[in-house]
Amino acid sequence: MRNNAGIKVFAPASVANLACGYDIMGLALEKPGDEIIARLSDAPGVRITKITGAKGRLPYEVHKNTGGYAAQKLLEFLERNDVGIELEIHKKMPFGSGLGSSAASAAAAVVAVNELLKRPLTKRELLPFAVLGEQIADGAIHADNVAPSLLGGIILVRDNATYDIQRVPFPKGLYVCVIYPHVEILTRESRGILSPEITLEQHVKQSGNLGSLIIGLLNSDFDLIRRSLQDIIIEPQRAKLIPSFYEVKNAALGQGALGCSISGGGPSIFAITDNSLVAERVGEAMQKIFHDKKIGSNLYVSKINSEGTKKL
Amino acid sequence: MRNNAGIKVFAPASVANLACGYDIMGLALEKPGDEIIARLSDAPGVRITKITGAKGRLPYEVHKNTGGYAAQKLLEFLERNDVGIELEIHKKMPFGSGLGSSAASAAAAVVAVNELLKRPLTKRELLPFAVLGEQIADGAIHADNVAPSLLGGIILVRDNATYDIQRVPFPKGLYVCVIYPHVEILTRESRGILSPEITLEQHVKQSGNLGSLIIGLLNSDFDLIRRSLQDIIIEPQRAKLIPSFYEVKNAALGQGALGCSISGGGPSIFAITDNSLVAERVGEAMQKIFHDKKIGSNLYVSKINSEGTKKL
Numbered sequence: 001m002r003n004n005a006g007i008k009v010f011a012p013a014s015v016a017n018l019a020c021g022y023d024i025m026g027l028a029l030e031k032p033g034d035e036i037i038a039r040l041s042d043a044p045g046v047r048i049t050k051i052t053g054a055k056g057r058l059p060y061e062v063h064k065n066t067g068g069y070a071a072q073k074l075l076e077f078l079e080r081n082d083v084g085i086e087l088e089i090h091k092k093m094p095f096g097s098g099l100g101s102s103a104a105s106a107a108a109a110v111v112a113v114n115e116l117l118k119r120p121l122t123k124r125e126l127l128p129f130a131v132l133g134e135q136i137a138d139g140a141i142h143a144d145n146v147a148p149s150l151l152g153g154i155i156l157v158r159d160n161a162t163y164d165i166q167r168v169p170f171p172k173g174l175y176v177c178v179i180y181p182h183v184e185i186l187t188r189e190s191r192g193i194l195s196p197e198i199t200l201e202q203h204v205k206q207s208g209n210l211g212s213l214i215i216g217l218l219n220s221d222f223d224l225i226r227r228s229l230q231d232i233i234i235e236p237q238r239a240k241l242i243p244s245f246y247e248v249k250n251a252a253l254g255q256g257a258l259g260c261s262i263s264g265g266g267p268s269i270f271a272i273t274d275n276s277l278v279a280e281r282v283g284e285a286m287q288k289i290f291h292d293k294k295i296g297s298n299l300y301v302s303k304i305n306s307e308g309t310k311k312l
Numbered sequence: 313m314r315n316n317a318g319i320k321v322f323a324p325a326s327v328a329n330l331a332c333g334y335d336i337m338g339l340a341l342e343k344p345g346d347e348i349i350a351r352l353s354d355a356p357g358v359r360i361t362k363i364t365g366a367k368g369r370l371p372y373e374v375h376k377n378t379g380g381y382a383a384q385k386l387l388e389f390l391e392r393n394d395v396g397i398e399l400e401i402h403k404k405m406p407f408g409s410g411l412g413s414s415a416a417s418a419a420a421a422v423v424a425v426n427e428l429l430k431r432p433l434t435k436r437e438l439l440p441f442a443v444l445g446e447q448i449a450d451g452a453i454h455a456d457n458v459a460p461s462l463l464g465g466i467i468l469v470r471d472n473a474t475y476d477i478q479r480v481p482f483p484k485g486l487y488v489c490v491i492y493p494h495v496e497i498l499t500r501e502s503r504g505i506l507s508p509e510i511t512l513e514q515h516v517k518q519s520g521n522l523g524s525l526i527i528g529l530l531n532s533d534f535d536l537i538r539r540s541l542q543d544i545i546i547e548p549q550r551a552k553l554i555p556s557f558y559e560v561k562n563a564a565l566g567q568g569a570l571g572c573s574i575s576g577g578g579p580s581i582f583a584i585t586d587n588s589l590v591a592e593r594v595g596e597a598m599q600k601i602f603h604d605k606k607i608g609s610n611l612y613v614s615k616i617n618s619e620g621t622k623k624l
Binding site: 166 | 332333334335336337468469470471476478479480481506507508509510511512513514515516517518519520521522523524526527528530536539540545
């Protein structure tokens with residue numbers, strides 16, 4: 001007899017391309033996120049039995065589905081091709097939003113399968129399989145959404161090829177506002193717009209900010225975080241894809257945000273603040289801009305999520 | 313009556329362009345370094361009365377001399393144009409070597425003058441004047457040698473224009489080997505060889521290493537320091553200016569160095585190790601390569617200098 005209740009797992013949204021941390025730095029949010037329920041079944045292999053919240057836009061074919069593929073790769077690694085697993089995917093966050101939706105599904109799937117199998121691997125060891133799953137949606141091997149969604153916190157990716165990631169220490173009081181305007185940008189398109197070259201001068205400036213951001217986070221030096229949380233390379237190129245980007249950014253900074261930039265490949269915009277009251281004000285100011293332009297939006301305000309993907 | 317003994321100050325050599333920290337990260341050595349003796353005199357203004365160890369290659373004209381100019385700028389800021397100061401500059405390190413010789417003289421000069429005037433400024437506040445002095449030799453405003461020489465430790469420069477610098481925490485056990493082969497490269501030439509553009513991919517990889525290096529230093533994670541202490545952008549372009557560079561680097565890594573790259577604009581080469589025994593072995597191996605090629609060299613092995621410029 002199988003336990004039909006199964007295992008229910010939550011994986012949070014994440015903000016990648018953290019300003020000066022393009023392609024290498026991301027953080028996890030408390031909300032929104034995806035839920036996956038995994039159950040053992042008698043027929044070997046992974047099957048997706050239910051998808052909700054995706055408006056028919058996510059495939060049931062396992063090898064085309066980020067969660068399904070991640071689960072399959074994990075089973076293969078564990079040499080457990082005898083095991084049958086059914087996945088229910090409940091999308092509870094927008095996709096194509098720049099909030100790491102695919103990454104969350106992949107992270108939830110590997111944690112759910114690992115739990116079902118009585119945790120043969122640590123969470124950290126699950127990372128490669130979740131990255132492989134997310135790759136199906138993103139087209140590239142990138143851990144900067146998956147790693148924070150899986151492990152929580154702020155994560156720096158040294159090298160995607162070897163899954164070499166590090167936790168970045170951060171002050172407790174940080175809040176993140178993310179606004180998702182209802183405009184769609186595909187990750188592939190958002191990458192395509194970027195110039196493949198930058199100047200050495202831009203590199204030096206952006207690197208100085210990245211290093212200082214890490215030191216600011218380490219030392220709870222909010223003024224330094226404010227000076228460092230800038231993106232002089234990617235944001236100027238992608239801002240044009242997001243209506244009213246600079247108005248929203250100025251509104252956030254005007255209300256006291258430490259920094260504000262594009263979340264992932266957009267169109268979501270994130271702002272970081274040093275407390276929850278400022279976060280509420282910043283979020284409202286950002287949303288008002290879109291409201292005034294008759295653009296619908298979702299606003300998410302939360303602390304940085306230290307836990308990552310978790311069993312519910 | 314003036315105190316004719318004056319004030320004697322030591323400022324250490326420094327390693328800038330710390331691998332992935334091109335133009336933004338440097339560290340101070342225990343040795344070599346420069347000494348400056350400053351004395352009050354009755355005639356207002358700065359005068360350079362003696363220079364030793366420079367083989368006639370450093371100017372006595374105050375506005376052309378890094379130490380003299382730095383001292384003058386400091387007096388101007390303090391509105392102490394009534395004060396007369398005589399400087400003796402004793403070069404005890406090679407210049408044109410990539411060891412921050414100009415920076416050391418500038419740092420020594422401002423500290424000596426500040427001491428003579430009973431410390432109107434903190435050491436940190438002296439930074440801008442030392443940077444202005446070093447600019448005379450370097451042709452650009454850069455704090456990545458001056459800041460470590462003045463303040464000690466490992467320093468990250470967020471922004472040269474605002475002298476926005478940060479201390480990077482580091483493990484106690486780190487040793488630095490620096491070898492200076494007797495080949496001259498001018499800083500201006502060494503800058504001129506660099507391509508003004510890099511790829512976005514190079515930027516991402518170098519940034520991932522920079523961030524991870526800082527986290528590795530913070531956490532005393534020597535394996536992470538080893539993986540991160542790389543320069544994929546500048547070193548490949550400048551290596552050709554230094555005879556046998558890759559042989560020396562391979563010798564250092566072969567003896568257990570955590571990393572090895574070009575110090576400043578070269579021709580000196582630095583290696584970082586996690587203890588003094590490895591440092592001795594690494595230093596000998598590096599020097600043997602030059603010895604076998606009949607190239608003279610100076611070898612310096614020391615801990616990272618935490619103190620910076622100091623009164624003797």
